[in-house]
Amino acid sequence: MGLLRSLAMLLLFIWLTRVNRAQPVSSKSSARLLDALLQDYAYRAFVRPRTGITFDGTVPSNLTGIQISGMRLRTGSLKARGVPMYKEFSIPVGVVEQPYVERLVLVYQNLGNWSTVYYPLPGHMYLAPLLGLLAYDASNLSAKNLSELDILATGSPISIMFPDVKSVPDGSTAKCVWFDLHGLVNFSNLVSGNICSTFQQGHFSIVVESSAPSPTPVPSTLPMVPPPGGKKNKSKVWIIVGSVIGGFVVLVLLGLLVLWVQRYQRRKKMQQMEKATEVGEALHMTSVGNTKAPAATSNPDINAIQQVDIDIQNCTNRSDLTTRHSENDL
Ligand SMILES: *[C@@H]1O[C@H](CO)[C@@H](O)[C@H](O)[C@H]1NC(C)=O
Ligand SMILES: *[C@@H]1O[C@H](CO)[C@@H](O)[C@H](O)[C@H]1NC(C)=O
Ligand SMILES: *[C@@H]1O[C@H](CO)[C@@H](O)[C@H](O)[C@H]1NC(C)=O
Ligand SMILES: *[C@@H]1O[C@H](CO)[C@@H](O)[C@H](O)[C@H]1NC(C)=O
Ligand SMILES: *[C@@H]1O[C@H](CO)[C@@H](O)[C@H](O)[C@H]1NC(C)=O
Numbered sequence: 001m002g003l004l005r006s007l008a009m010l011l012l013f014i015w016l017t018r019v020n021r022a023q024p025v026s027s028k029s030s031a032r033l034l035d036a037l038l039q040d041y042a043y044r045a046f047v048r049p050r051t052g053i054t055f056d057g058t059v060p061s062n063l064t065g066i067q068i069s070g071m072r073l074r075t076g077s078l079k080a081r082g083v084p085m086y087k088e089f090s091i092p093v094g095v096v097e098q099p100y101v102e103r104l105v106l107v108y109q110n111l112g113n114w115s116t117v118y119y120p121l122p123g124h125m126y127l128a129p130l131l132g133l134l135a136y137d138a139s140n141l142s143a144k145n146l147s148e149l150d151i152l153a154t155g156s157p158i159s160i161m162f163p164d165v166k167s168v169p170d171g172s173t174a175k176c177v178w179f180d181l182h183g184l185v186n187f188s189n190l191v192s193g194n195i196c197s198t199f200q201q202g203h204f205s206i207v208v209e210s211s212a213p214s215p216t217p218v219p220s221t222l223p224m225v226p227p228p229g230g231k232k233n234k235s236k237v238w239i240i241v242g243s244v245i246g247g248f249v250v251l252v253l254l255g256l257l258v259l260w261v262q263r264y265q266r267r268k269k270m271q272q273m274e275k276a277t278e279v280g281e282a283l284h285m286t287s288v289g290n291t292k293a294p295a296a297t298s299n300p301d302i303n304a305i306q307q308v309d310i311d312i313q314n315c316t317n318r319s320d321l322t323t324r325h326s327e328n329d330l
Contacts (some may be wrong), residue, residue, distance in 0.1 A: 008017075009320075011302065014017060014248055015024075015089055019133040021205055022110065022222075023083050023318075025175060030118060031118045031119060031179075031183070032181070033182075034107075034118055034133060035132070035148075035300045036144070036145050036146075037060075037063075038057075038066070038068050038107065038109055038132075039107055039136055039144070039146055040144045041057050041058065041059055041060065041104070042055075042057040042068045042069065042107045042312045043057075043068040043070060043071070043105065043141050043142070043143070043144075044057060045056075045058070045068075045070050046058035046070060046074065046105075046141050048071050049141060050069065050072070051072050051073055051074060051077070051103070052070050052072075052077070053071065053072075054070075054071050054086065054087070054108075055069060055070050055071070055160075056068070056069050057070060057175045059199070063114065064110065064257055065112040065113045065114055066110065066111055066112055066114055067108075067110040067112065068107065068108060068109055069086075069087060069107070069108040069272060070085055070101060070105050070106070070107050070108070071105065071108070072084065072104070072105050072138050072141075072146060073099060073103065073105075073106065073138075074102065074103055075096075075100065075101060075102060075103065075104060076095075078091070078095055078104070078192060079093065079095060079096055081093060082094070082095065083106075083232070086106060086108065086133075087110070087131070088131055088160050088161050088162060088163065089131070089133055089158060089159070089160055090158065090159045090160075091106075091109070091153075091158050091162070091210040092153060092155055092156045092157070092158065092159075094119070094154040094155030094156070095151055095153050095154070095158070096151070096152055096154055097135055097149040097151045097152075098149065098161070099122055099149065099150070100145075100150075101137045101138065101149065102139070103137075103140065104136060104137060104138050104149060105135070105136045105137075105138045105139035105141075106133060106134070107129075107133075107134045107135075107136060108131070108132065108133060109131065109132030109133075109134070109203070110129055110130075110131055110132075111130040111131075111132065111203070112129045113129075113204065115129050115130035119179055119205075121177065121207060123209060123210060123232050124177070124207040124208065124209055124210055125170065125207060125208055125210040126205050126206070126207055127162075127165050127166040127167075127205070127206045127207060127208060128162040128163075128166070128194075128205050128250065129161070129176060129203050129205065130203050130204065130205045131160060131203065131205065131324075132202070132203040132204075133158070133201050133202070134148050134181075134201050134202075135148060135149040135150075135151045136148060136149060137149060143145075148181055148201065150200070150201070151200065151201050152199060152200060152283070153199045154199075157197035157198055157199050158197065158198050158199070159191065159195055159196070160196045160197070160198065160204050161193065161194060161195050162194045162195070162196070162206055163194070164195075165194045165206055166219060168208055169208060172208040172209060173188070173209075174206050174207070174208050175187045175188065175207055175208070175209075176188045176189065176190055176191065176196035176197075176204065176205075176206060177204065177205070177206070177207045178179070178196075178200075178202050178203070178204050179202050179204075180197055180200065180201075180202045180242060181201070183204060187207075192205065192285075193207070195256060195269045198218050222318075236310060242251070250312075281329060
């Protein structure tokens with residue numbers, strides 16, 4: 001009994017740690033991988049870098065439809081003068097970054113027709129492409145996989161003027177949407193017709209709620225999709241789903257096994273008590289037990305015991321199979 005219980009606990013533990021281990025993999029969403037890739041490609045645009053000038057970059061052909069740019073700035077100049085016009089962004093004075101660097105690069109992204117691929121928003125419809133503004137250290141322009149600097153507007157907010165906003169459907173209200181770098185989504189009201197504002201970096205657009213049911217519900221706090229052509233994430237999802245279901249099946253089978261064993265032991269005890277009282281009957285029973293031959297008997301308990309024996313054997317075989325199966329999984 002104790003062995004079975006600890007085996008069940010061990011399997012539960014393995015199953016739980018597997019689920020936990022899968023978490024960090026999925027939280028590094030494809031959107032963050034895209035940010036890293038676009039940082040690399042935006043930095044490649046700085047051939048003869050000058051500060052305060054917009055350099056348009058080129059994306060790899062598998063991401064056609066996305067536009068990127070980079071602008072290198074001195075931190076002091078950004079804070080004192082801002083950038084009145086950087087694509088659709090208007091950066092006021094008073095923007096500071098954390099941690100401090102001497103020069104930074106503001107990477108601009110226009111995700112175009114890829115907006116819904118990388119930032120799916122169930123129950124909403126984009127009226128404008130998603131625009132991104134992210135800040136990085138400019139000290140090494142061939143660096144890849146840089147982590148973002150935190151930028152914060154300490155005075156007035158950064159404003160974003162969206163061109164070509166689709167018309168708002170009747171009865172709907174347009175909202176600004178902001179995805180921060182941790183996957184958090186926040187909605188706010190438009191400043192005016194096609195302008196949103198923000199105090200921090202991230203990705204921005206204008207959306208309306210759509211009544212159409214979304215085909216694939218995705219937790220809105222963690223926008224992530226398998227990148228197009230990326231089968232790795234899909235198989236990871238199946239591994240997680242498979243191990244969750246497998247874990248449940250193993251636990252249910254173990255529970256049934258425990259119940260069966262308990263019932264068997266209770267009957268055995270009853271049998272022993274009967275043995276003690278009815279000596280004559282007991283002698284007959286042991287001879288039947290030893291030869292294992294089906295014998296006509298007046299005691300219905302014997303048949304029941306043989307039945308339980310078969311049940312236990314079936315059950316042991318089955319749990320052997322599932323145990324071996326989950327070992328293969330690990
Ligand atoms: C697109 O191509 C680039 C360069 O070839 C590669 O690094 C990247 O992983 C690809 N991205 C997607 C989403 O396929
Ligand atoms: C976006 O449009 C470009 C052509 O402009 C196309 O090559 C690309 O496949 C489209 N992307 C998506 C996700 O539909
Ligand atoms: C800049 O980054 C690249 C790529 O990570 C690295 O190879 C190079 O040594 C770095 N240069 C400096 C000056 O740190
Ligand atoms: C990118 O940087 C993160 C830490 O910031 C690191 O965990 C990851 O392994 C790096 N990826 C590559 C491809 O260098
Ligand atoms: C999200 O937006 C609301 C206004 O709509 C604002 O009050 C709140 O502070 C925002 N949350 C964050 C984390 O910025």
